[in-house]
Amino acid sequence: MTATAFPSATSAAPPQPAPFIHSADFTPRYWLFAAPAVLVVATVIVFPWLFTLYMSGHDWKIGGGPEFVGLQNFAELWRDTRFIESMGHTLYFTILAVVLPILFGTAAALVFHREFPFRGLLRTIFVMPMMATPVAVALVWTMMFHPQLGVLNYLLSLVGIGPQAWVYAPDTVIPTLILVEVWHWTPLVMLIVLGGLAGLPREPYESALIDGANAWHMFRHITLPLVWPFIMVAIVIRTIDALKAFDTIFVITQGGPGTASETLNIFLYLQAFQFYKIGYASAVVVIFFVVIIMLSLLLLYARQKSKWNA
Amino acid sequence: MKRLATKLGFYASVFVLVSPAVLVFLWMISLSFKNELDNTAFPPVFIPNPPTLKNYVDVFAQNNFALYLWNSILVTGGAVLIGLGVGVPAGYGIARGKATKFAILILVARMTPALSYLIPLFLLFQMTGLVGTITALVITHLVITIPIIVWIMIGYFENVPIELEDAARIDGATTWQAFRHVALPLARPGIVVGGILAFIFSWNNFIFSVVLGGKNSRTLPSAVYNSLTFEQISWGPLAAAALLVTLPVLLVTVLAQRQIVAGLSAGGLKDG
Numbered sequence: 067m068t069a070t071a072f073p074s075a076t077s078a079a080p081p082q083p084a085p086f087i088h089s090a091d092f093t094p095r096y097w098l099f100a101a102p103a104v105l106v107v108a109t110v111i112v113f114p115w116l117f118t119l120y121m122s123g124h125d126w127k128i129g130g131g132p133e134f135v136g137l138q139n140f141a142e143l144w145r146d147t148r149f150i151e152s153m154g155h156t157l158y159f160t161i162l163a164v165v166l167p168i169l170f171g172t173a174a175a176l177v178f179h180r181e182f183p184f185r186g187l188l189r190t191i192f193v194m195p196m197m198a199t200p201v202a203v204a205l206v207w208t209m210m211f212h213p214q215l216g217v218l219n220y221l222l223s224l225v226g227i228g229p230q231a232w233v234y235a236p237d238t239v240i241p242t243l244i245l246v247e248v249w250h251w252t253p254l255v256m257l258i259v260l261g262g263l264a265g266l267p268r269e270p271y272e273s274a275l276i277d278g279a280n281a282w283h284m285f286r287h288i289t290l291p292l293v294w295p296f297i298m299v300a301i302v303i304r305t306i307d308a309l310k311a312f313d314t315i316f317v318i319t320q321g322g323p324g325t326a327s328e329t330l331n332i333f334l335y336l337q338a339f340q341f342y343k344i345g346y347a348s349a350v351v352v353i354f355f356v357v358i359i360m361l362s363l364l365l366l367y368a369r370q371k372s373k374w375n376a
Numbered sequence: 377m378k379r380l381a382t383k384l385g386f387y388a389s390v391f392v393l394v395s396p397a398v399l400v401f402l403w404m405i406s407l408s409f410k411n412e413l414d415n416t417a418f419p420p421v422f423i424p425n426p427p428t429l430k431n432y433v434d435v436f437a438q439n440n441f442a443l444y445l446w447n448s449i450l451v452t453g454g455a456v457l458i459g460l461g462v463g464v465p466a467g468y469g470i471a472r473g474k475a476t477k478f479a480i481l482i483l484v485a486r487m488t489p490a491l492s493y494l495i496p497l498f499l500l501f502q503m504t505g506l507v508g509t510i511t512a513l514v515i516t517h518l519v520i521t522i523p524i525i526v527w528i529m530i531g532y533f534e535n536v537p538i539e540l541e542d543a544a545r546i547d548g549a550t551t552w553q554a555f556r557h558v559a560l561p562l563a564r565p566g567i568v569v570g571g572i573l574a575f576i577f578s579w580n581n582f583i584f585s586v587v588l589g590g591k592n593s594r595t596l597p598s599a600v601y602n603s604l605t606f607e608q609i610s611w612g613p614l615a616a617a618a619l620l621v622t623l624p625v626l627l628v629t630v631l632a633q634r635q636i637v638a639g640l641s642a643g644g645l646k647d648g
Contacts, residue, residue: 097475098469103465117496197625202597334491344495358487
């Protein structure tokens with residue numbers, strides 16, 4: 067099967083041929099291409115889901131096997147204030163970790179859409195945080211947050227602001243983690259919205275200019291409606307990613323101080339791999355999974371429905 | 377005059393946008409080249425004087441860094457290569473066979489937290505004696521690489537006109553040959569993009585290695601985290617290690633920025 071066995075392969079297409087190609091009857095032959103992926107996906111993705119569902123109805127006894135307990139894990143979660151609180155933390159974190167990057171990312175996209183010297187280089191620098199290894203980023207931020215030796219408190223003192231407790235106080239820990247998340251993921255929103263801006267047509271702007279519209283009007287009535295679908299994509303992705311956030315929170319605070327920054331993911335990790343409550347943790351996964359699926363469907367639905375009212 | 381003000385305002389906003397990234401990375405570099413005395417000085421010392429390479433030497437000398445680097449290369453390399461081998465044909469099969477449901481299943485996998493795979497896989501590996509092996513880590517990293525690659529490849533193969541393959545088949549090619557000699561070469565940019573993004577997200581992954589990695593099979597991110605003894609933090613070596621971990625992906629970002637941007641908009645997003 068060498069390339070020469072098939073010389074005309076990449077030549078231009080002839081007028082519409084062969085009826086046998088497009089019909090759905092022949093799709094089975096394409097399944098073979100996906101067969102290895104089906105196998106892998108079944109092992110590392112579908113099996114874990116089913117097993118988690120199974121385990122969520124069981125209690126795992128160390129030394130023994132799983133013991134069926136029905137919905138007891140879920141009932142117990144319902145009464146577990148630590149679990150309820152972790153849902154609250156997740157909600158708090160997620161809302162701000164979506165809204166702020168969307169606002170800043172859209173603003174950044176409008177800036178990087180314009181031509182200016184060194185635009186490519188500056189954009190690359192701007193994008194670097196989202197590619198950086200989360201653990202590495204988290205370690206550097208941890209050092210910067212240090213209450214006595216951290217560079218952030220020093221910089222604040224230069225502009226006359228007193229030292230902050232950052233991740234060391236219960237009421238500032240989540241806003242501080244959101245700060246890191248905003249730094250980390252605003253570039254992603256910027257890239258998505260910039261992709262939308264790149265495809266904008268010229269004509270509406272030209273006629274708007276003739277009509278004497280100012281910059282704000284053009285943004286509000288032309289740009290925003292046209293890039294809105296891209297912003298929606300960014301909102302969907304950001305929401306899912308914020309719900310999944312784990313690495314930086316785990317490295318910087320491990321859920322602390324106390325349980326002040328314990329999100330669902332951290333709670334889940336501790337239940338499973340610190341306390342080895344396998345069935346209990348599995349029940350958390352099931353709830354989490356249902357929430358994510360429902361939210362994704364809702365967002366996808368909103369995305370399809372959304373026509374920006376200009 | 378007004379135009380000058382607008383221009384200055386614009387450059388000021390560029391400056392504001394770029395500075396958070398610049399500051400954090402510069403501070404990271406600064407920490408990694410300073411001695412311990414300067415790193416814990418207050419007010420902070422900004423320019424290393426004199427700069428020292430001792431932190432980097434310490435990272436390699438004291439922490440088995442080379443072993444973990446090799447582990448990371450094995451795990452990420454394995455997961456990306458298998459991911460491409462399995463995911464590229466799958467993307468083709470899904471795009472051509474219109475296997476929408478399978479595509480959505482893979483997308484859902486992408487949206488689920490990585491942690492949710494860990495409990496069952498941990499038990500599975502425990503039963504098969506794979507906990508603490510590189511093999512187990514490669515298998516779990518497929519959870520990251522395959523969805524990215526499949527979704528990017530679906531997009532690329534959908535853009536290959538089916539007429540080209542039809543033409544090939546009229547000339548007597550099998551479906552496999554049409555894939556191999558027509559569609560695959562045209563989708564090559566997608567393979568590059570998918571490979572790069574899968575590499576980045578697999579390389580950056582932390583949680584799989586924390587739970588499944590053994591003392592000698594850890595990848596770099598969890599090894600660096602583990603070397604962090606909170607009672608006595610040595611900032612210099614820690615910053616040096618953090619910088620070394622993230623250096624490969626930052627280099628790839630700088631070199632392949634265009635491809636990364638194309639790929640991210642094609643649907644491969646963030647890690648597990």
